[in-house]
Amino acid sequence: MSGPVSINVAAPRADPMAPRFLTVRRRIRESADVATLYIALDDADAQKFACRPGQFNMLYAFGVGEIPVSVSGDPALLDRVTHTIRAVGAVSSALVKLRPGDTIGLRGPFGGSWPLEDAAGSDMLVIAGGIGLVPLRPVIYHLLRRRADYGRVSLLCGARTLDDLLFRKELDAWRRTPDFQLRVTLDRADRRWAGDVGYVTNLLPKARVDLAETVAMICGPEVMIRATAQALEDIGVAPTRIFVSLERNMKCAIGLCGHCQFGPHFLCKDGPVYCYDRVRDFLAIREL
Amino acid sequence: MKDIAALLREHPFARELGDDIVTLIAGCARNAIFQKGDYLFREGAPADHFYLIRDGAVALETFAPGCGAVAFLTVKAGEILGADWLVAPYRSSFDARAVELTRAIAFDGKCLRGKCEADHHVGYEMMKRFIPPLVQRLRLARLQSLDA
Amino acid sequence: MQSDEQRLAAAVVTLEGIQAVLVSLRRRGFRMIGPTLRDRAIVYDDIETIDDLPRGWTDEQDGGRYRLSRRDDDALFGYAVGPQSWKQYLHPPRLRLWRARREGQDARIEHDAQPDERLAFIGARACELRAIEVQDRVFLDGPYRDPHYEARRDGVFIVAVNCAKAGGTCFCVSMNAGPEVRQGFDLAITELIGDGEHLFLIEAGSDAGRETLDEIPHRSATQTEIDAAAAVVAQTAASMGRQMRSDDLNDLLMNNLEHPRWDDVASRCLSCANCTMVCPTCFCTSVEDASDLDGAGAERWRRWDSCFTMDFSYIHGGSVRASARSRYRQWMTHKLATWIDQFGSSGCVGCGRCITWCPVGIDITEEARAIRATAAATGEPS
Numbered sequence: 001m002s003g004p005v006s007i008n009v010a011a012p013r014a015d016p017m018a019p020r021f022l023t024v025r026r027r028i029r030e031s032a033d034v035a036t037l038y039i040a041l042d043d044a045d046a047q048k049f050a051c052r053p054g055q056f057n058m059l060y061a062f063g064v065g066e067i068p069v070s071v072s073g074d075p076a077l078l079d080r081v082t083h084t085i086r087a088v089g090a091v092s093s094a095l096v097k098l099r100p101g102d103t104i105g106l107r108g109p110f111g112g113s114w115p116l117e118d119a120a121g122s123d124m125l126v127i128a129g130g131i132g133l134v135p136l137r138p139v140i141y142h143l144l145r146r147r148a149d150y151g152r153v154s155l156l157c158g159a160r161t162l163d164d165l166l167f168r169k170e171l172d173a174w175r176r177t178p179d180f181q182l183r184v185t186l187d188r189a190d191r192r193w194a195g196d197v198g199y200v201t202n203l204l205p206k207a208r209v210d211l212a213e214t215v216a217m218i219c220g221p222e223v224m225i226r227a228t229a230q231a232l233e234d235i236g237v238a239p240t241r242i243f244v245s246l247e248r249n250m251k252c253a254i255g256l257c258g259h260c261q262f263g264p265h266f267l268c269k270d271g272p273v274y275c276y277d278r279v280r281d282f283l284a285i286r287e288l
Numbered sequence: 289m290k291d292i293a294a295l296l297r298e299h300p301f302a303r304e305l306g307d308d309i310v311t312l313i314a315g316c317a318r319n320a321i322f323q324k325g326d327y328l329f330r331e332g333a334p335a336d337h338f339y340l341i342r343d344g345a346v347a348l349e350t351f352a353p354g355c356g357a358v359a360f361l362t363v364k365a366g367e368i369l370g371a372d373w374l375v376a377p378y379r380s381s382f383d384a385r386a387v388e389l390t391r392a393i394a395f396d397g398k399c400l401r402g403k404c405e406a407d408h409h410v411g412y413e414m415m416k417r418f419i420p421p422l423v424q425r426l427r428l429a430r431l432q433s434l435d436a
Numbered sequence: 437m438q439s440d441e442q443r444l445a446a447a448v449v450t451l452e453g454i455q456a457v458l459v460s461l462r463r464r465g466f467r468m469i470g471p472t473l474r475d476r477a478i479v480y481d482d483i484e485t486i487d488d489l490p491r492g493w494t495d496e497q498d499g500g501r502y503r504l505s506r507r508d509d510d511a512l513f514g515y516a517v518g519p520q521s522w523k524q525y526l527h528p529p530r531l532r533l534w535r536a537r538r539e540g541q542d543a544r545i546e547h548d549a550q551p552d553e554r555l556a557f558i559g560a561r562a563c564e565l566r567a568i569e570v571q572d573r574v575f576l577d578g579p580y581r582d583p584h585y586e587a588r589r590d591g592v593f594i595v596a597v598n599c600a601k602a603g604g605t606c607f608c609v610s611m612n613a614g615p616e617v618r619q620g621f622d623l624a625i626t627e628l629i630g631d632g633e634h635l636f637l638i639e640a641g642s643d644a645g646r647e648t649l650d651e652i653p654h655r656s657a658t659q660t661e662i663d664a665a666a667a668v669v670a671q672t673a674a675s676m677g678r679q680m681r682s683d684d685l686n687d688l689l690m691n692n693l694e695h696p697r698w699d700d701v702a703s704r705c706l707s708c709a710n711c712t713m714v715c716p717t718c719f720c721t722s723v724e725d726a727s728d729l730d731g732a733g734a735e736r737w738r739r740w741d742s743c744f745t746m747d748f749s750y751i752h753g754g755s756v757r758a759s760a761r762s763r764y765r766q767w768m769t770h771k772l773a774t775w776i777d778q779f780g781s782s783g784c785v786g787c788g789r790c791i792t793w794c795p796v797g798i799d800i801t802e803e804a805r806a807i808r809a810t811a812a813a814t815g816e817p818s
Contacts, residue, residue: 016580017533017723017736021543062538063727063734088752103541188434223352230332234377248353249751251723254580257741258720259748261770263690264777269579284332285693286351287762354752356759 016254019060019105020045024098025080030166034131035096036072036084039104046078049106052113053138054245054273058253059083060105061094068250068268069095070135071109076145081106084134084166110253112273114139114217114243116146123151123209125237127228129158129200129220133166135245136219140174147179151214154181154207158200158220161186162193181208200224201231211236218276219245226283229276242276263288292317295393299340300366301417309410316399322346322386328369335372335380337394341365344390349383360432361425362387368421373397446639447654448661454512454636455486456652457595457623461556466593469525470558471518476504478518480525483558486512497604497677497788499797511629513559516603517787521716522557522564526588527571533723533736550587560596560621562614563606563787567716569620573779574719584738593644596621598665599672600629605788607678607801613785615672617641623648626665637665678788680801681808682772685782688808689773693765697806702761704796709742711790711798712767717775717783718742743767768800 022045026038041049051057051071060066067089073082087093098104116139124143128136136155143153155174159165165184175182183203185196196203200220216237218228225244232242246267251257253268260267263282265274282288293314296302302310320339322328328339328346339346346369347359363369363384369392372380378397404411449456461468462484470483473490483489495515496503507514535546560568568589575585596617599606608614617624622645626637637657640646657665712718722741727734741748743766749756757763775783784800791799 015534015545015547015583017738018545018547021545023541060725062536062543063725063731065725066723101541103538103543105536105543221352223350247751248756249749251741252721255578256575256580256582256719257722258743259722259741261766261774264774266778287353287356287757287759288693288766353756354750354754356754 016107017252019058019066019107020049021103022081022106024100024102024104026100027098030084031164033087033096034084034166035087036082037095037098037104038073038080038082039106041078041080049081049109050078051075051081051109051138053116053142054113054135055109055111056135056253056272057081057083057106057108057110058250059085059091059095060107061091061098062103062105064094065091066105066107067091067095068110068253070245070272072134072137074141074145075138076141084137086131107253110268111271114245114273115215116142119215120146120149121151122241123214124153125207125209125214125216125232126153126155127157127200127216127218127220128155129218129224129228130160130164131166132218132220132224132245133157133159134219136217137167137170139217140170144174144177144180152181152209153179154209155183156200156203156207157182157184158203158224159184159186161188162190183207199227201228204231204235214241216242217244218242222246222283229280229283239277239280240275244274244276244279245272246274246279247272292319292393295319295342296340299342299393301340301368305413305417309413312403312407312410313395313400313414316396316403317393320392320394322390322392324386324388326386326390328384328386328390328392329380331380331383333380335370335378336397337370338373338397338400339369339395340393341367341369342391342393344392345387346384346390347387349385351383357383357385361429368418370397371418371422373401374418446637446657446662446665447649448657449636449638449652449654451486451512451634451636453638453652453654454625457648458483458485458558460648460651461593465554466556467553468556468558469522471513471515473504477502478504478515480518480520480522489513489559490515494601495603497606497792499605499791499799500794501604501797502792509629510634511600511627513597513599513625513627514601514629516599516601516606517561517564517789519714519789519793521567521714521787521789522560523567523571523716523718525555525557526568526592527575527582527585527719528588529740531584531738533738536734536736538732538734550583554591554593555588556593556595558595560594561599561787562596562617563608563611563785564716565594565596565617565620566608566611566613566785567787570717570779570781570783570785571719573781574717577779593648594621594623596624596641598624598626598669600627600668602672602675602677603788603792604677605791605799606676606786607680607788608786609673609676610678610680610682610801611782611784611786612682616669621645626668628661628664628668635661637661678786678791678799678801680786680804682782682784684808685804686773686776688804688811689769692807692811693769695807695810697803697810698761698765700806701764701798701803702759704798705760705764706795707744707760707763708795709744710793710795712742712744713740714789714793715771716785716787716789717771720748722747743770768803771800772804 025040028036056070069083072084087096248260250260255266255269343365346363348361349357349359472481492510494507575582599615621641628635720741724737771783
């Protein structure tokens with residue numbers, strides 16, 4: 001590796017392509033291939049890295065690479081930033097192996113957030129498909145913390161199997177929370193499971209929200225997002241009140257590398273959270 | 289050159305279906321031919337048609353970023369294709385793509401629904417022939433998704 | 437459009453004057469880049485004197501075709517644009533973003549210094565100035581400014597040239613990007629050669645340009661010379677190699693994303709990415725992280741990338757745009773349509789490079805025409 005001759009040790013000003021090195025404080029194994037990392041923030045860092053629900057950071061495994069990961073923790077806890085990562089490639093596999101005390105590189109926060117302030121006063125219907133529960137968990141924390149700001153709140157979760165279901169301790173706690181509806185469904189189940197089995201949209205008739213005025217937030221695989229948003233539209237939820245979080249290849253996260261384009265949108269800066277109304281037509285185009 | 293009613297009588301769907309009904313529903317039907325790669329219907333588009341496949345094969349697919357087109361069922365000669373035309377809002381749930389040269393009898397869905405509505409005896413004879421293949425398809429979809 | 441006042445302030449110089457411009461820039465510490473003849477093409481490279489320019493050469497361009505041939509005169513700028521653009525100097529093909537060192541659980545980033553050289557572009561055409569303007573919007577106007585582009589772009593001295601010959605694949609007129617140089621230059625030259633004379637009408641477009649002009653031997657232009665220069669530009673504008681209606685492309689293309697023409701072009705496109713490499717506005721990059729064998733040192737590099745590669749849109753075990761059809765569609769709709777939504781102007785400047793340097797001669801103007809023809813025939817989006 002060669003390059004220019006002179007070196008500045010410190011960046012003249014903050015470089016959006018340079019990570020900040022922080023320390024992993026805690027690691028929680030969520031499932032066979034999913035782990036949550038709590039990354040410690042001091043007071044100065046807390047200002048810079050405070051993430052709103054729906055935003056993401058670029059997480060850097062030293063020398064390996066960088067991937068975009070949504071924040072998955074409670075936005076009110078400012079002493080940390082929380083990320084839940086599934087190991088699918090070289091970088092994510094390196095990240096899920098990090099232990100308390102290990103160094104992790106972080107750039108962010110990037111992207112827009114779920115419109116929680118604008119939605120105040122409305123019923124909230126949150127629908128998560130599989131790993132889609134990760135970017136939505138901060139939403140639930142916010143809704144529970146600011147419960148009086150919202151009408152009825154309902155979380156519908158779909159997962160492949162019980163072993164794939166994430167955040168089970170939280171789900172149990174939320175199930176016991178008054179004034180909060182939680183329904184979980186699995187694609188298939190063995191006898192350990194006495195709950196619903198079936199596709200997540202099967203739960204929609206059971207959602208205890210006013211469909212005509214609720215705000216809906218959907219996250220999961222794109223086929224599930226399409227099917228769920230369409231199903232919501234069919235039962236009377238206006239496309240302008242449905243919000244989705246989309247995903248594409250990302251390299252820079254600052255709108256300059258071109259990889260995350262989806263039609264005219266750069267997901268990293270215009271998204272990844274979108275009003276369904278704005279992206280509905282583009283979602284129907286194959287290989288866009 | 290056979291007329292459409294004659295073609296209809298050759299298809300298992302019309303087995304033991306009275307001549308009067310065959311003639312009646314033939315009024316909603318036309319002969320259709322699809323080249324390999326042609327789409328019979330697209331996901332999200334109005335579900336206007338119901339097909340009886342005479343020969344060839346049609347794949348039912350959806351599309352996912354990173355996976356492209358994903359087929360989950362092929363519908364073959366002697367089988368029926370299309371269920372969304374039966375149920376409001378009459379919108380196709382999936383893509384249907386001919387995987388080889390395919391000949392079919394294409395029914396105008398609105399026309400056929402109209403005839404069923406106008407004469408419930410006709411409607412029941414139609415439903416008796418739709419329901420079993422759809423139930424079978426549902427049964428097999430369960431087994432297929434169990435991956436076991 | 438220069439006013440009559442400015443026109444009358446136009447000067448005329450000889451070859452010596454052009455040489456004097458280069459000498460002046462050299463003396464002031466500029467690194468001069470200009471057209472040179474290399475590898476049977478006209479490519480931008482470092483230059484010192486006017487002898488480094490491809491004097492007396494011209495080019496013949498068509499779809500998938502580029503040939504040089506000798507002119508019967510000694511014009512300094514008697515050719516259109518070559519395969520590259522100024523992009524490689526402002527937006528480098530390979531760039532180290534930072535180095536990092538790790539000691540135990542401690543890690544820190546080290547940045548390279550930005551280059552402190554000042555660039556002078558000699559012989560920039562109107563389409564290229566427009567392309568620089570387009571990239572300025574991409575790199576400097578967004579929520580994140582690119583410091584590497586900014587450092588290189590700052591203080592660039594531009595000696596522009598009004599094209600005296602339209603290239604075989606040029607369509608800058610259709611994109612309202614030329615052939616006349618209107619803004620974004622320090623000096624603009626129109627070469628007047630013929631009848632035993634070899635002169636250059638020269639105009640200043642900035643204070644730096646005016647100061648340079650004052651330094652070199654020149655005289656006021658006569659009305660005849662001014663008219664002659666205008667005639668040269670008019671002649672170029674009237675002889676464009678290609679044409680493309682460009683006022684409706686956003687709607688036209690975005691309403692025809694499933695048009696059969698995309699299958700047609702896909703059957704010809706090799707996904708070789710030449711078009712994105714030669715295009716003066718394409719800006720996509722990728723990031724590469726690397727480490728030392730001992731794991732204590734790491735680097736991050738940025739390099740040009742192309743939406744034509746299979747990797748470009750990779751997520752979840754596959755590419756979103758797996759087919760050549762979808763990748764060609766992405767490139768063309770971004771360039772001509774969604775760029776407008778993103779940056780407020782077209783991404784295309786009509787330079788024709790993508791047509792010339794496509795190995796199979798795919799012509800973006802022809803593709804647009806073909807889609808428009810069928811879309812119009814049915815009277816509705818296909």
